[in-house]
Amino acid sequence: MSKHAPPPQGPKDIEAINLRDALEERYLAYALSTIMHRALPDVRDGLKPVHRRLLYAMRLLKLDPASGFKKCARVVGDVIGKYHPHGDQAVYDALVRLAQDFAVRYPLIEGQGNFGNIDGDFAAAYRYTEARLTDVAMALLEGIDDDTVDFRDTYNGEDREPIVLPGAFPNLLANGSSGIAVGMATSIPPHNAAELCDAALHLIKFPNATVDKLVKFVPGPDFPTGGIIVDDGPTMLEAYKTGRGAFRVRARWTQEDIGRGGWQIIVTEIPYQVQKGRLIERIAELITAKKLPLLADLRDESAEDIRIVFEPKSRTVDPQLLMEQLFRNTELEARIPLNMNVLSHGRVPKVMSLRDVLREWLDHRKDVLIRRSNFRLAEIARRLEILGGYLIAYLNLDEVIRIIRTEDEPKAVLMKRFTLTDTQAEAILNMRLRALRKLEEIEIRRENDALKKEEAGLKKLVKSEDAQWEHITGEIKETKEKYGKKTPLGKRRTDFAQAPEIDLDLEQAMIEKEPVTVVCSDKGWIRAMKGHLEDTSGLVYKEGDTAKFVVKGETTDSIMLFSSSGKFFTLDAAKLPGGRGHGEPVRLMADLEATDTIVALFVHKEGRKLLLAATDGSGFVVPEDECLANTRKGKQVMNVKMPVEAQVCRFIEDNADHIATIGENRKLLIFKRAEVPEMSRGKGVRLQKYKDGGLSDAVGFKLKEGLSWVDASGRNFNVSDLKEWIGERAQAGRLPPKGFPKANKFG
Incomplete structure (x- = not known):
């Protein structure tokens, strides 16, 4: 019996590890990387890394609002070459979204060229489009050179990039964010910046303010595409308290008279993130499938503004009923989720309430202010040191000139002779001859006094927390004024309303509203004559029968009948037999007993x-x-x-x-x-x-x-x-x- 050969031995330096442990470790590393560096925004500046790198790269390219545009290909190239080692299309898609005024409430990038549209059409390739930063983006970047935020090495160690932006604009809530990480997701709708500023100012004044109070300043989202929020107050309050919820948003519509009793519905705003082209295509499919029986046709007459026209099946259709049917069956009503899952301090993923988000943004603004003030103090100290050296030189000008002309090492001699620092001596040696005139001395003294005054104010600011919050209050008020509700960009676009309570009875809705005269004889024969008859004396009845009830109503009415047995019966006026002949016995429509007589007949x-x-x-x-x-x-x-x-x-x-x-x-x-x-x-x-x-x-x-x-x-x-x-x-x-x-x- 032959024996199997033993398996070959591998190299001795291979380490045996448990596959389960290795997978868990590597998947956890991937999950953390996705959460931290891709999917979740930072609560402080409301940006994900790709957006932050885009804005920073564009700033280095000097693409501020006052400068000219540059090709998006140049921007994308810089971003993926220096900061973001991912695909160029992913970076360009992020850039395009920041420039779309229907996707972002306060665009961070101003685009030139085809940047897509609300129909769902894609932007042109990045070699054709151009971009530059907006004022909102500049507010987020303001003070980035003043040591206001920490920097880290880029992925290849050749450059430095900011960990977070200074964020002088409440970007997280103002522009919203969405993303899917590993095991968690975020979805934050846009809000009105002026309302957020009001809430932040209230929180500065009353640090213990609750969400109940803050919601009075921020009543709900403000979508770039407008629309109407039809949720009630308690539902939205709960969403802002827990950081989780949803908002029902409906299209804005009006009824337009087209003459001769006809009308049509005009939709001018659609819910956020709904593609108009896909919406119209879906409604057309429902009309073809006869799932919208009240709607005859629709047309897209949109140009720059949205104008979708809906034609009813009949002029007697109730417009509210038609729109309710459209809201229930199409994306003219959408649920926008709220899941404020963000990175707290740039490290910890956490679902926050409205108050928590505003609190962390304000605390970040305070840190930025302190760091900026300390940076400026250091700059002032360096400048005052140099100015002090200049003043010594002016007081001893002849001696300074003699030392420079005669000494082999004038720097050392100057430092010893006038007790100067190395920086001061270097500055004196680098002075130009034209700076020796008397006028320059006056300017230096004036600058010296101004800097000392500024230094005293900054030292007071750094030491006083009240002064810091007062300064931040002023900054927020400036932001509120710049993007206030009276400005074209800051004006609230989304309104609030209660959804009408309508019983969607399609069969009843399809009935044309026409006048009828319901006639019921003494023996219980009933019929509905067209129109409101003024004279019913000429009506014919069966032999031995006479008129008993004559009721004027509409085909959409319910006819109520009260019998001698104490029962009420409800008849549909549209289903009553016509006026030809004597009608039909009412007992065919209602289970009246043989001994029952009709006591009353009337319109409900x-x-x-x-x-x-x-x-x-x-x-x-x-x-x-x-x-x-x-x-x-x-x-x-x-x-x-x-x-x-x-x-x-x-x-x-x-x-x-x-x-x-x-x-x-x-x-x-x-x-x-x-x-x-x-x-x-x-x-x-x-x-x-x-x-x-x-x-x-x-x-x-x-x-x-x-x-x-x-x-x-x-x-x-x-x-x-x-x-x-x-x-x-x-x-x-x-x-x-x-x-x-x-x-x-x-x-």
């Missing part, structure tokens, strides 16, 4: 109240909205048992303070409305007491206006002196005034 209107009463004299008041029935089985509102039947259903006005009842025994009773309860369902209370018969009719009215009725001839009567019939509920009543109808009905 929200907010009204009804007085219901039964033949036994019981009754109550019910809100009309509570009587709507959702099914053909109806809704039992008044509880009655045979032989008792529902007898009365009348509207009762809110200002009606009395109720009048009349019995079959021809007894009239008037009592206060307050004695009758308001219920949503039940039997009610006894309105009037009878020995024989039951209730004939009931009505609510205002006592001051008197009691009215209509006689058999159609004449109106009104009686104001009613003391004789006023009593309490459940009494028997008295015979009515002369002229009251024999039918015992109020008409």
Whole structure:
């Protein structure tokens, strides 16, 4: 039996390591690198490394707002050659975004050429486009040469780059940021700079201010593309407190009249980061798929400004309903996430609240101010040292000249003779002859005095925290004034509103609103005639049948029917049979019992109240909205048992303070409305007491206006002196005034 040969031995200097440990270690290093150097912005200047390097490289190229433009290829080349060892396209994409006024609220780069558009078209190649810095970028870089921030070696050790920018502009919140790291992400929408300055000033004045107070200054994001935020205050407050949340943003639209009763919707602003071309394409697909039944067509009439035109299917469509359908099905409404996950002090990833972000920015501005002041103090000290040497030279000019002309080592002799420092002696030796005139001495003394005064002020500033915050307050006020809401750039673009509560009933929305006259006969045959008929005497009924109810309404109305069994039924006016013929029995549309008669038929209107009463004299008041029935089985509102039947259903006005009842025994009773309860369902209370018969009719009215009725001839009567019939509920009543109808009905 042959034996297998042993595996070959590898070199002895190979170290065996655990693969799991190696992967964990390397992946952690990659994750940290992504978080720190690529995906998350620094809370202090609101920039990621690529953006910071772009701005710094452009500053070194002297691309300030007052200078000319330079090719973007030159900028990208410098960035990837000196600072950012990544692909040129990635760097150029970052540059392009900083120049797009629809992507960045306060652009940091001013572009010349094709930098893309809101349709989603890409920018031209970097060999064609040019760029320079904006005033906002210059504010972020202001003081970078004054030792205000730390520098580090670049990736190849040949140059130095800033770890963070001085950041004299609240860039993190003003321009926002987004990025996906390893295991974490950030998403910060843009805000209004003037509002951020107000919040920062308040935080300086009241260091313990809460987010609840700061939100009054920063009510919500301010997107470069405008739009309308439809979230409520508590939702946004919670988002700013926790650093996590989302904002609902809707397109801005108006209704435009096109004559002859027609109209169209014009959208002038779309939500942030929505590509217009893709949006229109998506809506067109939904129209083709017949998923937007209220919309007939759309057109893009945009030039520099956005103008998207929506044509409704019919002029009777409700514009609010049409837009609600578009908001629910398209990107005309978008949710913009808030996840304020940023690098605290440039090192620790952390989700911050609005207050934390502003606090760290202010603390950074304080550090910058102190470092800048110390740098300036050092400069002043060096200059004062040199000026002191000049003054000594002017006082001893002849001796200085003699030493320089005669001595082999004049520097050493000068230092010993006049007790000068090396710097002072070198400065004297480097003086030009023209500087020896008297005028220069006066200028040097003046400069010396001015520098000493500035030095005293800076020393006071460095020692006093109150003075530092006062100085920072002045800087922030200047920023607020420069980018205030009255300026074209600083004006707030995004508004706030409440989303209307609309029940999106598409079937109902598709019904054209037209006038109809609903006719119901005594035997329950119903039909809907087109138009509002003034004369219905010519209508034909089945043999032995007569007219009972004639109601004027619209095809979009709900028709309510009250039966003698105490049930309410709701009919759709648009679905009623047409006016040809005698109509159809109402029992085909509602489950009326064979013994039921129709007590009332009317058009439903929200907010009204009804007085219901039964033949036994019981009754109550019910809100009309509570009587709507959702099914053909109806809704039992008044509880009655045979032989008792529902007898009365009348509207009762809110200002009606009395109720009048009349019995079959021809007894009239008037009592206060307050004695009758308001219920949503039940039997009610006894309105009037009878020995024989039951209730004939009931009505609510205002006592001051008197009691009215209509006689058999159609004449109106009104009686104001009613003391004789006023009593309490459940009494028997008295015979009515002369002229009251024999039918015992109020008409």
